[in-house]
Amino acid sequence: xxxxxxxxxxxxxxxxxxxxxxxxxxxxxxxxxxxxxxxxxxxxxxxxxxxxxxxxxxxxxxxxxxxxxxxxxxxxxxxxxxxxxxxxxxxxxxxxxxxxxxxxxxxxxxxxxxxxxxxxxxxxxxxxxxxxxxxxxxxxxxxxxxxxxxxxxxxxxxxxxxxxxxxxxxxxxxxxxxxxxxxxxxxxxxxxxxxxxxxxxxxxxxxxxxxxxxxxxxxxxxxxxxxxxxxxxxxxxxxxxxxxxxxxxxxxxxxxxxxxxxxxxxxxxxxxxxxxxxxxxxxxxxxxxxxxxxxxxxxxxxxxxxxxxxxxxxxxxxxxxxxxxxxxxxxxxxxxxxxxxxxxxxxxxxxxxxx
Numbered sequence: 001x002x003x004x005x006x007x008x009x010x011x012x013x014x015x016x017x018x019x020x021x022x023x024x025x026x027x028x029x030x031x032x033x034x035x036x037x038x039x040x041x042x043x044x045x046x047x048x049x050x051x052x053x054x055x056x057x058x059x060x061x062x063x064x065x066x067x068x069x070x071x072x073x074x075x076x077x078x079x080x081x082x083x084x085x086x087x088x089x090x091x092x093x094x095x096x097x098x099x100x101x102x103x104x105x106x107x108x109x110x111x112x113x114x115x116x117x118x119x120x121x122x123x124x125x126x127x128x129x130x131x132x133x134x135x136x137x138x139x140x141x142x143x144x145x146x147x148x149x150x151x152x153x154x155x156x157x158x159x160x161x162x163x164x165x166x167x168x169x170x171x172x173x174x175x176x177x178x179x180x181x182x183x184x185x186x187x188x189x190x191x192x193x194x195x196x197x198x199x200x201x202x203x204x205x206x207x208x209x210x211x212x213x214x215x216x217x218x219x220x221x222x223x224x225x226x227x228x229x230x231x232x233x234x235x236x237x238x239x240x241x242x243x244x245x246x247x248x249x250x251x252x253x254x255x256x257x258x259x260x261x262x263x264x265x266x267x268x269x270x271x272x273x274x275x276x277x278x279x280x281x282x283x284x285x286x287x288x289x290x291x292x293x294x295x296x297x298x299x300x301x302x303x304x305x306x307x308x309x310x311x312x313x314x315x316x317x318x319x320x321x322x323x324x325x326x327x328x329x330x331x332x333x334x335x336x337x338x339x340x341x342x343x344x345x346x347x348x349x350x351x352x353x354x355x
Contacts, residue, residue, distance in 0.1 A: 036285060
């Protein structure tokens, strides 16, 4: 018998049908048992990606979601509109995989903008190919973008992403700025192999007028190789950055914002650090998530999902869908539990959940 290849499917362990509402207060908002209110909606629109970042996806990519299981553009617009009008969501971010892999992305954005004239609409992207679509996305109604970029070293980028596409990413960032998709925020995952280039990345972002935020690596990798003992902490990064820049801590303006900020060389430019592991902010989390196949997730690290797609396609009313969503968030965990004995990472990887 030949060797067996294990493929991480990224499929959740538990899909609930109808969440319990016992004890929930009579409010339209997405409250949970710990007093948090979800107002930030992350919507994954595809599992496909143009890169294969080692901390996010297996080399062969994620298994394809059958086309009929993906939410359509019209379904996405309806669900987002419902979330804003009926559930108190205040901002929406499109994620993937890589959202640029959907050819109807502009239609999704335009549909949401037509229904939601004042709601901030943003997107997390790797920016590969963005140079060709930034202007169209801005015209459709997208407000700004977050770009995932961990290094500006071409060889290092190619090793990390398994693709030699750094030039396209940098061109995409510049095109986004020209199109008015500002501020452009750059998100960099902290890793041993890129820590030495962290100051170069910050210098590049300062020169290009981008806001850089470093993120502690979380156990959401496809190969489940993450280990607390190997991760780069916020404290270690500050020491590295401090050797080249003068950093002055300014903290958080919004307690629900994941990033703590530091002035760089007296400002006005800043750098942010999202210390998801060592300085967790679960107690102030205000996010709710919708996967590309129409499942509600209350937390990145919970494998409990609730199926919104099936009732949506069965003719459920907005009121029925809203009740299901409220129940899903009412049952949200207190926190991710990374430090707990026996912690088990979620089955879905970051690429399958959406950033």
